[in-house]
Amino acid sequence: xxxxxxxxxxxxxxxxxxxxxxxxxxFQALVSEHPDVSIxxxxxxAAEQIADLANALHDEPLDxxxxxxxxxxxxxxxxxxx
Numbered sequence: 254x255x256x257x258x259x260x261x262x263x264x265x266x267x268x269x270x271x272x273x274x275x276x277x278x279x280f281q282a283l284v285s286e287h288p289d290v291s292i293x294x295x296x297x298x299a300a301e302q303i304a305d306l307a308n309a310l311h312d313e314p315l316d317x318x319x320x321x322x323x324x325x326x327x328x329x330x331x332x333x334x335x
Contacts, residue, residue, distance in 0.1 A: 266291070269283070
């Protein structure tokens with residue numbers, strides 16, 4: 254993994270998300286190297302999954318959010334406010 258990702262994992266817990274954690278080879282390698290890293294499935298275009306993640310993390314503080322996602326314009330406006 255890149256040095257910036259490794260730096261985020263030093264000294265604290267990190268929750269990462271992706272659409273398919275089982276297929277995320279780089280994330281799996283990160284977890285094997287850093288036991289305080291967790292991976293959760295999340296499709297950011299699915300409002301229910303976002304709500305489920307918020308409920309699951311409700312007691313965990315968030316210090317930093319990095320959203321590295323593209324736009325899926327064909328689905329824009331389907332269930333999400335503009």
